[in-house]
Amino acid sequence: MIAAAKKVLRENDVGVFTRPGPKQYPHQWNWDSALIALGLSHFDLERALLEVRSLLAGQWRDGMLPHVVYHGVKSDYFPDPGYWRITGSPHTPKTPTSGITQPPLLASIIYRIHQRQPILEFIREVYPALLHWHRWLHEKRDADGTGLVCIIHPWESGTDDSPRWLELLKSVEAVGTVDFNRGDTRYVDATERPFQHDYQHFIYLIDLFRKHNYDQKALIENSPFLVQDVLFNSILYRANLDLKSLGVELGEDTSEINGWLACIQDGFIKRFWDEEQGLFYDYDLRHQRPIRVSTGVIFLPLYASLATRQQAERLVQDHFHDPVHYGVDKVVRYRLTSASKSLPGWDARRYWRGPVWILLNWLVSEGMRDYGFEREAELLRGDALQLMDTSGFREYYDARDGSGCGSEGFSWSAALAIEWLQTRN
Ligand code: DGY
Secondary structure (H helix, E strand, C coil): HHHHHHHHHHHCCCCEEEEEECCCCCCCEEEEEEEEHHHHHHCCCHHHHHHHHHHCCCCCCCCCCCCECCCCCCCCCCCCHHHHHHHHHHCCCCCCCCCCCCCCCHHHHHHHHHHCCCCCCHHHHHHHHHHHHHHHHHCCCCCCCCCCCCECCHHCCCCCCHHHHHHHHCCCCCCCCCCCCCCCCCCCCCCCCCHHHHHHHHHHHHHHHHHHCCCCCHHHHHCCCCCCCCHHHHHHHHHHHHHHHHHHHCCCCCHHHHEEEEEHHHHHHHHECCCCCCEEEEECCCCCCCEECCCCHHHHHHCCCCCHHHHHHHHHHHHCCCCCCCCCCCCCCCEHHHHCCCCCCCCCHHHHHEEEEEEHHHHHHHHHHHCCCCHHHHHHHHHHHHHHHHHCCCCCCCCCCCCEEECCCCHHHHHHHHHHHHHHC
């Protein structure tokens, strides 16, 4: 299985970066790239570090690390670099990129690699860029002074068509969207991709952002989608902890990072925890209300160590094992469905509406292990490995029969298989 996974990473390698999927995703994606570097680090450390350097080449001058770096590669992917019109911003880098960001996994991945194979010189090189990105998130995306950061586009959540965004997107009037041709249903069946209505909104938001030349203040004021996301803030919190460890090793003053950590810690439970339901809900900042939709993201505070012991126990007992939500039953045999099975629009094969994603299993299993839920961590790892073993390295999987969906030859699935198999047998 390790050999097969390596082959996927090699085949998706285009020299300076690795495609998340051979046809569907022909450029460099931010958090995919971090995971790819993690997988590569097991057998080609230099190539893993190059992956990170290439991603950082797309960093904007104000610190933003974009969700896609195009690297001048020609493709049929939409939105193409021209569509973003990022050159209206004074902060753009030389290489073409998208104009939005993605969950900041990178610092944590670099820290993890460094713990196994010390790369202090490399860390000295990339630390300023990581710090700059995190500072940008805390300064430009803290819309209400709570220390929690906001996302302004479903793509920034990494869980594009998550049911978490349904209600909110319905309230957005996607008027005046420039004509566009979706490219994402060319290689993957439309029934496994976001609905047209959702896609219309994704593009509408880009149109709006480019009208404002990606001025963050204007985007926070004008984006109808303004959300404090449990996943994004959990990943950022853990990344801040890991960045701090790296900073300490380099002898840097880490008081600024301490400040960020304290803010998220103060605001997180107050904002996201729902005592009645016993889970964490995202917050729709535009309409000042919690988004009461249960998806696999409810377990992410375990990955960040932000949940109390009691909260962790409720998440495990009342949600993870409950067959109404995330437990297995006669029909749904694999964990972790990306959305609670109880949701009316639950869809076993459609993108983030229900299928199992290897990354989600990995993040949640890490969190489970940290809280001492070894059995649950093993269930997540075992199911993920079984899915990849029987259906190959796919983008996501149907939790009923384990069949693969979305892109074939998916890099982060392969990378995480390597990580799992090489670190715990
Ligand atoms: C896509 O093209 O579907 C990506 O998820 C956007 O980043």
